[in-house]
Amino acid sequence: xxxxxxxxxxxxxxxxxxxxxxxxxxxxxxxxxxxxxxxxxxxxxxxxxxxxxxxxxxxxxxxxxxxxxxxxxxxxxxxxxxxxxxxxxxxxxxxxxxxxxxxxxxxxxxxxxxxxxxxxxxxxxxxxxxxxxxxxxxxxxxxxxxxxxxxxxxxxxxxxxxxxxxxxxxxxxxxxxxxxxxxxxxxxxxxxxxxxxxxxxxxxxxxxxxxxxxxxxxxxxxxxxxxxxxxxxxxxxxxxxxxxxxxxxxxxxxxxxxxxxxxxxxxxxxxxxxxxxxxxxxxxxxxxxxxxxxxxxxxxxxxxxxxxxxxxxxxxxxx
Amino acid sequence: xxxxxxxxxxxxxxxxxxxxxxxxxxxxxxxxxxxxxxxxxxxxxxxxxxxxxxxxxxxxxxxxxxxxxxxxxxxxxxxxxxxxxxxxxxxxxxxxxxxxxxxxxxxxxxxxxxxxxxxxxxxxxxxxxxxxxxxxxxxxxxxxxxxxxxxxxxxxxxxxxxxxxxxxxxxxxxxxxxxxxxxxxxxxxxxxxxxxxxxxxxxxxxxxxxxxxxxxxxxxxxxxxxxxxxxxxxxxxxxxxxxxxxxxxxxxxxxxxxxxxxxxxxxxxxxxxxxxxxxxxxxxxxxxxxxxxxxxxxxxxxxxxxxxxxxxxxxxxxxxxxxxxxx
Numbered sequence: 001x002x003x004x005x006x007x008x009x010x011x012x013x014x015x016x017x018x019x020x021x022x023x024x025x026x027x028x029x030x031x032x033x034x035x036x037x038x039x040x041x042x043x044x045x046x047x048x049x050x051x052x053x054x055x056x057x058x059x060x061x062x063x064x065x066x067x068x069x070x071x072x073x074x075x076x077x078x079x080x081x082x083x084x085x086x087x088x089x090x091x092x093x094x095x096x097x098x099x100x101x102x103x104x105x106x107x108x109x110x111x112x113x114x115x116x117x118x119x120x121x122x123x124x125x126x127x128x129x130x131x132x133x134x135x136x137x138x139x140x141x142x143x144x145x146x147x148x149x150x151x152x153x154x155x156x157x158x159x160x161x162x163x164x165x166x167x168x169x170x171x172x173x174x175x176x177x178x179x180x181x182x183x184x185x186x187x188x189x190x191x192x193x194x195x196x197x198x199x200x201x202x203x204x205x206x207x208x209x210x211x212x213x214x215x216x217x218x219x220x221x222x223x224x225x226x227x228x229x230x231x232x233x234x235x236x237x238x239x240x241x242x243x244x245x246x247x248x249x250x251x252x253x254x255x256x257x258x259x260x261x262x263x264x265x266x267x268x269x270x271x272x273x274x275x276x277x278x279x280x281x282x283x284x285x286x287x288x289x290x291x292x293x294x295x296x297x298x299x300x301x302x303x304x305x306x307x308x309x310x311x312x313x314x315x316x317x318x319x
Numbered sequence: 320x321x322x323x324x325x326x327x328x329x330x331x332x333x334x335x336x337x338x339x340x341x342x343x344x345x346x347x348x349x350x351x352x353x354x355x356x357x358x359x360x361x362x363x364x365x366x367x368x369x370x371x372x373x374x375x376x377x378x379x380x381x382x383x384x385x386x387x388x389x390x391x392x393x394x395x396x397x398x399x400x401x402x403x404x405x406x407x408x409x410x411x412x413x414x415x416x417x418x419x420x421x422x423x424x425x426x427x428x429x430x431x432x433x434x435x436x437x438x439x440x441x442x443x444x445x446x447x448x449x450x451x452x453x454x455x456x457x458x459x460x461x462x463x464x465x466x467x468x469x470x471x472x473x474x475x476x477x478x479x480x481x482x483x484x485x486x487x488x489x490x491x492x493x494x495x496x497x498x499x500x501x502x503x504x505x506x507x508x509x510x511x512x513x514x515x516x517x518x519x520x521x522x523x524x525x526x527x528x529x530x531x532x533x534x535x536x537x538x539x540x541x542x543x544x545x546x547x548x549x550x551x552x553x554x555x556x557x558x559x560x561x562x563x564x565x566x567x568x569x570x571x572x573x574x575x576x577x578x579x580x581x582x583x584x585x586x587x588x589x590x591x592x593x594x595x596x597x598x599x600x601x602x603x604x605x606x607x608x609x610x611x612x613x614x615x616x617x618x619x620x621x622x623x624x625x626x627x628x629x630x631x632x633x634x635x636x637x638x639x640x641x642x643x644x645x646x
Contacts (some may be wrong), residue, residue: 011480018484026496145576145596145627147583148618151603159607255491260579273492273583275497286497289488296487 004308012301020074021295024067027282035059039082074290080283084276089287092272097291098174100268104257107188108246111195116242119194119203120235123211126204126222134200141197144254150190150263157186170268187264194256195249202245206238240310247303250296372561372638382634388627396442405436408591419612426612429601434612437598438620444594446624448509448578451492452571455513460520461563465555467521468528469547479525486518491580498586505588508581512574520566527559561639568632572625579621595621 008029035053042050054060058069073080079089120255122131141149158166168187169180177184208225210216219229258270265271276284376382411431419426425434467478485493497511528551531537537554556563579596581587588594593601595617602613 011483014480015483015487018480019487022484023488023496026493027500029592097440105528138624139629140622143572143576143629145579145583145599145618145621147580148599148603148614148621151606155606251487251489255445255580258489258491258495262584274495277495277586282498285499288618289492289496292492293484293487296489300487 001308005305008301008304012297015297016231016294019297020290021067022070023286023289023293024070027286028063028066029281070286079287079290082276082281082284084279084281085284089283092284093287093291095172096267096269096272099177099266100254100257100261100270102174102177103168103184103191103261103266103268104253106184107192108195108253110188110192111199112242112246114192115196115199116203116239118200119205120230120238121206122200122204124230126208131204138200139195141193142201144194146190146194146259147263149193150260151191153186154263166264168261168264170267187260187266190263191253191256191260195253198249199245201241202239203242206241209232209289210234210237240307243306243310244303247300250299251292254292254296282313313315321601329460334441339412353586376634376638379634379637381630382637385627385630385634388623389631391628392442392624393446396446399439403436403439405433407432407436407440410432413526424636425616426610428598429605429611435599436582436617437593438595438616441593441598441617444505444588444592445575445578445621446597447596448505448512449571449575449628451509452512452516452574454576456570457520457563457567459513460517460566461556461559462551463517464521464524465528465559468525468640469532469551469555471529474504475525477637479522482521485515486522490515490577494577494581495584495586498538498581503581503586503588505592508578508588512577516570516573516577520563520570521563523557523562523566524556527562528555531555531558561635565632565636565639568628568635572628572632575621575625575628 039049039053051060058066061069070080077090079093081088082092085092118134122134125131154166157164164186165180165183166186167183169176169183171180215233216229219233224232254270257268258274259271260266261268262274269291271287272284276288278318326601349619414423414431415429417423417427423433425432425433425438428437463478463482467475492517494511497515501507503509503511510562532550532555537550539552540550575595578587578594579599582594582596583599583600587596590597598617599614599621602610605613
């Protein structure tokens with residue numbers, strides 16, 4: 001187990017380093033001059049000002065030096081400074097990130113609670129009417145553009161039957177989520193429905209894989225009831241791969257959260273990223289991308305470790 | 320035993336790699352015959368696994384429906400405008416947002432363009448981007464994965480860590496960064512989506528390559544003096560074709576979904592060109608005014624095409640599994 005852990009953590013560290021290289025390289029492809037982007041095109045008439053800006057912020061150095069400086073800052077928790085918003089990226093994320101975590105966390109938990117029973121029911125009653133109904137609706141939600149789902153929810157629950165606000169909770173601090181919980185319902189629903197569609201399909205095939213295993217036949221032969229086999233044997237084993245699924249689907253859920261935040265004007269990290277992408281505010285883009293990637297790497301690391309704890313076979317195979 | 324399963328006497332028209340595999344399949348055929356003779360397999364006319372895969376695919380009603388929908392959409396978008404002529408170039412405010420009726424079966428949009436005709440030309444962009452991006456991503460992913468898996472060792476470790484790293488950045492975030500740097504035209508969107516979605520293909524193919532490279536026929540080819548390039552291009556990649564095709568189908572669905580999302584965020588294809596996502600996101604601005612014909616036709620087209628691609632992909636996967644069972 002220790003060997004497995006050390007290998008896996010080292011791997012994650014290498015991946016993290018590569019993530020910083022990729023994001024940095026990507027954003028350095030920005031056409032044009034950072035100084036001009038910050039101070040406006042008028043600054044072209046004043047080359048001395050551009051030169052001063054470049055030397056002050058290190059843009060006159062070669063790209064690898066710039067990367068190392070940025071990496072050094074990053075390791076010490078300095079994510080950069082957004083000149084456009086006149087705020088440090090860390091403080092921007094400090095207000096935005098908890099909101100995204102709340103949105104993604106609540107909808108993922110909700111999705112799990114709903115998707116696991118649906119997947120089990122589908123597998124047990126496979127190729128029956130109920131299976132087809134769930135299968136059809138999960139395909140529909142998967143195929144539907146997520147912004148369309150959000151807007152249809154707004155149309156039904158905020159315009160036709162005005163019982164819920166059309167906008168996510170506004171205002172500073174995480175407290176607004178609880179004071180305006182009504183406003184959080186539609187964004188959560190919108191994100192959860194898509195996630196349920198994804199998870200229930202996975203759960204269905206995971207249960208189906210387990211139902212044909214030898215241990216199920218053994219349990220049957222020993223006279224265990226269908227119910228007991230399903231809950232004590234099949235469900236437990238089918239839930240193991242869900243740990244990996246959670247880790248793997250984090251990037252997808254975060255992409256979904258970006259759209260959901262844009263639709264409901266929910267002031268989280270996704271909305272920030274989207275708004276700053278439109279104005280090429282690269283310190284924010286760089287900072288958010290790194291944070292999101294770190295979250296994903298840590299997420300998949302945790303998923304793998306959980307998997308190894310739950311299923312000892314994995315530890316031996318990966319060595 | 321890995322096989323595409325095309326007996327030498329029956330070249331597969333859908334599979335250009337069939338010729339290169341003739342020798343491989345021959346050994347399979349003899350092995351099957353040997354098994355039949357030994358009484359392991361039931362005697363009778365030996366059927367190719369490709370045939371059986373095809374049968375499984377055709378028995379799957381959803382998959383066949385998916386093919387039908389996809390072909391219909393291709394015909395609708397690419398041949399439709401030849402039959403159904405409509406004004407898509409001159410903005411006409413006197414016929415703005417007309418409800419469906421005579422002359423305009425699906426009404427007009429806020430520029431006075433006929434919605435039915437617009438669906439056709441917008442669909443061309445959606446389908447072109449979807450299919451081209453999936454194709455490009457597949458080619459890049461297959462080469463990357465096959466090379467990593469075939470050579471193994473340090474090269475494999477480095478190449479796969481790059482894939483891991485890129486996969487850690489959610490695709491939509493990656494797309495937004497790139498699109499905020501360059502003006503999105505159709506070729507650029509294809510390139511950008513392909514460059515962000517070849518990663519899963521690379522992973523899958525690498526897994527296949529790891530097991531394929533130890534097979535007897537690859538070893539035999541090396542003994543005969545074949546080079547690495549030949550092993551990767553003629554043996555590893557074609558033998559993983561089942562997995563690749565299934566994955567490519569799902570990628571068409573994903574690529575279409577991505578340009579739809581980009582259009583909604585205002586970073587997709589630029590006017591005057593429009594894809595289905597652009598039509599839909601313009602339409603939803605009128606959600607409270609009741610102009611349903613600006614929302615539902617475009618939304619339906621997107622959902623239908625993506626669903627069709629998923630159904631085809633699932634049918635293909637079942638068909639490929641028939642083949643895998645015989646390994």
